[in-house]
Amino acid sequence: MLALIGPPLFLGLRVGLISKEPLEVEIFKGAVLKFTYERTDGMELNQVSTDVLIIGGGLAGLSAAVEAAGTGRKVSMVSKGRVGRSGNTVITQNNMAVVWKGTRTDDSAEQHIEDTLSGGGTLNGLDLVQVLATAAAETITWLMEQGVQFQRDQDDLLIKGSPGHSRLRTIRAVGVSQSNRTLGLAFSVPLADRAKALGVGFLEIY
Numbered sequence: 001m002l003a004l005i006g007p008p009l010f011l012g013l014r015v016g017l018i019s020k021e022p023l024e025v026e027i028f029k030g031a032v033l034k035f036t037y038e039r040t041d042g043m044e045l046n047q048v049s050t051d052v053l054i055i056g057g058g059l060a061g062l063s064a065a066v067e068a069a070g071t072g073r074k075v076s077m078v079s080k081g082r083v084g085r086s087g088n089t090v091i092t093q094n095n096m097a098v099v100w101k102g103t104r105t106d107d108s109a110e111q112h113i114e115d116t117l118s119g120g121g122t123l124n125g126l127d128l129v130q131v132l133a134t135a136a137a138e139t140i141t142w143l144m145e146q147g148v149q150f151q152r153d154q155d156d157l158l159i160k161g162s163p164g165h166s167r168l169r170t171i172r173a174v175g176v177s178q179s180n181r182t183l184g185l186a187f188s189v190p191l192a193d194r195a196k197a198l199g200v201g202f203l204e205i206y
Contacts, residue, residue: 048203050076057083057202058090059184062191066146069198076201083202084192085185094173094183097165098136100157107167109133119164140171147190149175 052068054061057079069075077083099107112133117124140157144150151158151172162170173186196202 048076048201050074050201052076053078056087057081057192057204058087059187059191062188062195065195065200066191066198069195069200074201075195075199076203077195078203079205081206082204083195084188086206089184089188090182092184092187094177094186095162095170096136096140096173097162097169098140098171099133099167099169100137100140100159100171105159105168107169111167112136112165112169115164115166143173143187143191146194148173148187149190 051073052065052075054065054068054075054077057077061077061079062084065075065077079086081087097112099105099109099112110133113129116129116133117126120129140150151174153159157171159168160170160172161168173183176185176189177183
């Protein structure tokens with residue numbers, strides 16, 4: 001059974017594969033996929049069998065890979081660059097906003113939601129803002145469990161202020177990038193290392 005995470009049309013991925021038969025994919029519920037391929041470039045075709053196929057090697061894909069591999073399933077990732085070292089995640093900033101132990105910062109998820117809606121001119125999707133504010137602390141904890149490191153103030157996270165936030169709520173990941181243009185490596189590289197340690201297969205095309 002194969003669970004597919006990612007856009008099905010991405011299966012071609014610059015390798016010149018052509019399926020002679022229709023491709024049927026039942027995403028997330030599992031499906032047995034059978035392909036007949038004809039190479040168009042004369043190169044040899046390698047077949048890979050996996051339980052979970054993840055398209056893309058950024059932070060979202062790596063998070064899914066780590067979670068899936070943790071259940072004992074065989075997981076493979078396909079990426080058009082180096083997993084954890086290419087794509088949009090790498091060029092993002094390395095800071096996040098989180099209500100972390102609210103009594104310490106006099107903060108709350110409700111205040112975070114209010115600030116976010118105000119900063120977005122109330123054009124934000126309320127449901128997404130609520131998820132952002134209420135799930136941030138749990139997500140940060142999970143990232144640290146996977147090896148992501150954040151700036152610390154003695155025995156806890158270092159929390160700073162940031163424009164648009166009425167409370168101290170910004171934390172910063174550290175430990176990887178040597179350039180301001182690749183700060184997102186602080187998130188993706190530890191997750192790539194974790195995924196590899198769990199046996200996730202990387203199919204990188206670059």
